[in-house]
Every structure is written in structure tokens, then in C-alpha cells.
Amino acid sequence: MNDTSDELRDGVDCAGRSICRFLYASRLAPGQPATVVGALLTQARERNRQLGLSGALLFDGEHFLQLLEGPAEVVDALARRIEADPRHTEVQVLLHGADAQAPLFQRWWGGWADADAVQAFLALDRGDPARLLDAFRALVRDEGDMH
Numbered sequence: 001m002n003d004t005s006d007e008l009r010d011g012v013d014c015a016g017r018s019i020c021r022f023l024y025a026s027r028l029a030p031g032q033p034a035t036v037v038g039a040l041l042t043q044a045r046e047r048n049r050q051l052g053l054s055g056a057l058l059f060d061g062e063h064f065l066q067l068l069e070g071p072a073e074v075v076d077a078l079a080r081r082i083e084a085d086p087r088h089t090e091v092q093v094l095l096h097g098a099d100a101q102a103p104l105f106q107r108w109w110g111g112w113a114d115a116d117a118v119q120a121f122l123a124l125d126r127g128d129p130a131r132l133l134d135a136f137r138a139l140v141r142d143e144g145d146m147h
């Protein structure tokens with residue numbers, strides 16, 4: 001295990017670091033109308049562009065998967081708001097930390113993901129941050145451009 005992986009796995013938050021990543025999985029909260037997802041994607045796209053964040057938000061009809069990456073203080077503040085957002089539930093933080101590598105995404109992506117692919121992703125070893133990030137990037141690439 002190298003230093004980068006240790007930092008990613010052990011980072012509680014990104015205080016004092018330059019580039020921060022926050023990756024989580026959650027479920028649409030019971031009783032939320034289907035229209036909420038479109039509204040969330042629109043809101044996230046606009047806000048993240050303003051905030052200078054890259055990453056992706058995927059939805060498979062039930063689960064969300066999201067990676068946010070950018071300046072530490074911006075990512076940490078948004079991570080707290082997202083974790084408290086009642087429109088989703090069962091938020092599982094998969095990664096929250098910083099490393100010296102460049103952002104995985106040049107910009108913001110959002111859209112639909114295949115449910116089987118999301119299940120396969122959620123079954124991955126949570127203790128291997130680099131593998132999780134690779135798999136997340138592959139999941140987004142497989143879905144194509146979803147704007």
C-alpha cells in the first residue's frame with residue numbers, strides 16, 4: 001500500500017489538502033417523485049460548474065453514485081450538504097480524501113447508469129481506493145455522454 005492509497009482511504013476530510021475527492025453511494029428516498037432526479041441533475045450541473053467541481057452523478061432508477069472532485073474546502077462543504085439532503089437515504093461514503101493525482105474528470109457528467117453495473121460496482125472491495133476510482137471512471141465511460 002503506498003502513501004496515496006493510505007491517504008485516500010484514511011482521510012476523514014480534505015482539510016488543508018489541494019485536490020479532494022468525495023465518492024459515495026445512496027438510494028433515492030422513499031416517497032420522492034421520479035422528477036426529483038432530473039431536478040437534482042440540473043441543480044448539480046449548474047452549481048458544480050460555478051463551484052469549479054468536476055466528477056459525475058449517476059442514477060440507475062434506485063441508487064445514486066457520485067464522485068465530486070475539486071478544491072478541498074468546496075468539496076468538504078458540499079459533501080456535508082449532500083449527506084444531509086433528505087431526497088436520498090442510506091448514504092455510504094466510499095472515499096473522502098485527497099491525493100496528489102490530477103482530477104479523474106475534466107468536467108461534470110450526469111445521467112443514467114445500468115443497474116447491474118451499479119450492483120457490480122457496489123460489490124467491489126471498499127478497501128482499495130484506486131480500484132474504486134478506476135471502476136467508477138469505467139462506469140461513466142460506458143454510459144457515454146449523458147448531457
Ligand SMILES: Cc1cc2nc3c(=O)[nH]c(=O)nc-3n(C[C@H](O)[C@H](O)[C@H](O)COP(=O)(O)O)c2cc1C
Pocket residue numbers: 026040043044045047048057064066068078081082083085087088
Ligand atoms: C444524490 C444527490 C446529489 C447531489 N449532488 C449535488 C451536486 O453535485 N452539487 C450540488 O450543488 N448539489 C448537489 N445536491 C444538492 C445538495 O444536497 C443541496 O441541496 C444543494 O447543494 C443546495 O444546498 P443549499 O440549499 O443549502 O444551498 C445533491 C443532492 C442529492 C440528493
